[in-house]
Amino acid sequence: MNCQAFQDQCLEGALSGAGVEGNSDLAAHRRSCPACAAYLAEMTRTAETIRPSHEIHASPYFKEKIMRTIVEMEQPARAALGARRTYFWKPAFAAALLLIVAGAAGLSIFMKNGSQAYALEQTIEANRHLRFIHMRFEPVGFGQASDMRAQFDDQGNMLQLRIDFPDTEDGPKITLWQEGKAEVWLQKKNMAVVVREPDVLQKIKMSVDDFDPRRVVENLYKAQAEGKVSIEIRGAKDQLINLIVTAKDHPALREVYQVDKRTNFVIQADRTKEKDGKEELMGRVVYLDYNDPNGPETLALAIPADAVRFDQVTHQTGLPKGDLIDQEIAAKVAREFFEALIAGDYDKAGQLLEGASPDFLRNMIEGKMKFVRIVSIGEPHPHAIPETHGWQTPCQIEMEAGGQTFTKSFELGVRPVYNQPDRWDVFGGF
Amino acid sequence: MVLDERPPTGSAAWTGGWPGTIGEFERLVDAFQDPLVRFAFRRLGNRADAEDVAQEIFVRAYADRRKRQTVANVSAYLYRMTANLCVDFLRKRERRKSFSLDEAHVLDIPSRDPDSARLAAAAEEVRRIERLLSCIPPTQAEAVRLCLFDDLTTREAAEILNCPEATVKSRVRYGLEKLRELARENKEDIR
Known part of the structure; x- marks a missing residue:
């Protein structure tokens, strides 16, 4: 050879x-x-x-989602055929449902030994007075920690929630939820977004159950009677108590809650996995401050005055759909958007462009280009990216730029305003 | 769940033709859900996107089942469909880069799901590897992906790429040699 x-x-x-x-x-x-x-x-x-080193699997409910879609596809066909028998995907569906429930509950869950409830009851009592919490999520092996601050009322309902993400693909990002709205501050892009978010707590309920110390500990206590985990208490005589929770069904997975005996507050929660006889840390939440009297002040966002703003709360965004069908409102929004740009009415154009500030549009357009007239507004068609749930309206606009007059074609994206399905606006830039 | 022992999947677990009934289809999903999600993840770097793509493949596979009865190699066909859909998805993602409120990701919440840190690390690894593969011609990069990421034989990769096995081998070889040269030029570990 x-x-x-x-x-x-x-x-x-x-x-x-x-x-x-x-x-x-x-x-x-x-x-x-x-x-x-x-x-x-x-x-x-x-x-x-x-060669990638990380093993990737489909999530537990992936198959169930597909099979449900398939069964739904099948049912109308059967109905059309007049079939009396309805296919019912029982065993797999039930199994998948169990997985979903297990996944939703996570591991933060069940304990059995009533004699060990002392710390939990004291912690539950301490948490009743919880009004403010500052915590930090610490991922293991990748990414940076995220800071989270939340304010509660005396019933334990969350009033405000702020999360600082130091490292996203858009750079540092801070999100603040309060009073039915969400504010997002994208620092690197110098951009602030305010949208209506009336039922955010419902949307993030699973996450809140996972981090709100009151809910975490109450869930442990409530599940105590179900005998689904064992709990070991270490260091009861010391200043710090460790509650080591092991789920029966997943003995390799553990959660360790560190409780400060002086305050009875949980100050750290670790999730670990046993691998090759060793405990491997999977994630950590550090509870930094409970009830800091100055804490609520730290929730406010300090957005610079020159930031580009997209505000869908203070101002009415988009146009009402009324009795129009989707294609009609998509064409109407596109037409009125360009009419506003032609008239130099940046208030209205901004209102139609996801609530953009008039200054943002003015700075982008004035002295650089001029929208002269609408040549044509075509028939809208479903957006090329189905996940946007929008339409694209073909528009031909006569413009002037660099001393030239020309006709430019746009495929303007139009869709329902975020959380305001009865109003439609332009999205995705133009 | 991550460390579970799992039965064979992918082409090793599927020797039959195109599934015709829901029961057969469920077996197809069992066999290919992990390989296709993994395949898409290593091209898209995000499990949610990868599952969207894989779900679309399975739904299309079912919807078109009558047309596909003549498909001889189900595995190769599914991989090819997934590869094409990943390319479409990446193009759309590129087009979406013009500003939209979607960028704000209003509902992002950190997760304590033990899987999330691992997935984030895996996603970072995908980005690192894709940066390297962007230095070699796309046809070579795709052959390398199939053989190294997806543990397919060069013959299986050839069926997916619809080209002779010798072509796959030469593409992988030249791709690896180019990457080796780049590592030498940089005089550092390309990791």
């Missing part, structure tokens, strides 16, 4: 990492040719460098 043949044939060994020992000709050549041995080693190393 010569070097060329070796290099042609050693690829499978390099890809699998198994080498060429299984092939006597290749193995013999490798032993006799240092250059080819080095080639194989380098190719193997290169392959290893780009």
Whole structure:
């Protein structure tokens, strides 16, 4: 065997990492040719460098989602055929449902030993007076910690919630939910967005159950009678108490709650997994401050005055759909948007562009381009990106820029305003 | 759930033809849900997007089942459909880069799901690897993905790419050699 043949044939060994020992000709050549041995080693190393190391699986409810869709597709067809028997995907559906319930409950859950409830009852009592919490999510092995602050009323209802994400694909981001609205501050883009969010707590309920210390501990207590986990208490005589919770069904997974004995508050919650006989930390929540009297002040966002604003709360955004069908409102919004730009009415154009501030549009357009007249507004068609749930309206606009007059074609995206399905606006830029 | 021992999946678990009944279809989902989600994840870097793509494939596969009865290699066909849909998805993602409120991700909440940190690390790994693969021609990069990411043989990769096995081998070889050269030029570990 010569070097060329070796290099042609050693690829499978390099890809699998198994080498060429299984092939006597290749193995013999490798032993006799240092250059080819080095080639194989380098190719193997290169392959290893780009071979993903993380195993990925579909989430537990993935199959259930597909099968439900399939069954739904099937049912109208059967109905049309007048079939009396309805297909019912029972066993798999039930199993998937169980997985969903288990997933929703997470591990933060069930304990059994009533004699060990002392710390929990005291913690529950302490949490009754919870009005403000500052905590930090600490991911393991990747990303940066996220800071979270929340304010509650005396019934434990969340009034305000602020999360600081230091590292997103849009740069640092802060989100504040309060009084039926959400404010998002994208620092790197110098952009602030305010949208209506009337039932945010319902939407994020699962997450709140996972981090709100009052709910976390009450869930533990409530589940105590169900005997689904064991709980071990360590360090009861010390200042810090560790509650080690192990679920019966997942003995390799644990949660460790560190409780400050002076205040009875949970100050840290770790989620761990046993792997190869060792405890591996999966994630941590650190409860930094309980009831800091100055805490509520730290919830406010300090958005610079020159930030680009998209405000869908203070001002009415979009146009009412009324009795129009989707295509009609999509065409109407597009027409009125361009009419506003032609008239230099940036208040109205901004109102139609996701609540953009008039200054944002003025700075973008004035002195750079001019919208002269609408040449045509075409028939809207479903948006090329179905997840937007919008329409695209073909528009031809006569414009002036750089001393030239020309006709430009736009495919203007139009869809219902976020959380205001009866109003429609322009989205996705133009 | 991540560490569970699982039965064989993908082409190793599917030797039959295109499924015709819901029961057969459910077996197809069992066999291919993990491989296709993994396949899409390693191209899109996000499990939610990967599951959207894989779900679309399965739903299309069912909707078109009567037309697909003549498909000889179900596995290759599903992978090919997934690869195409991932390309479409990435194009759309690119187009979406003009401003939209969607960017604000109003409902983002950190998760304590043990899977989330692992998925985030996996996503970062995908980005790192894709940066490297962007340095070689796309046809070579795709052959490398199939053989290295998806643990397919060069013959299976050839069926998916609809080209001779020798072509796949040469694409993988030249792709790896180019990456090896880049590592040498940079005089550093390309990790």
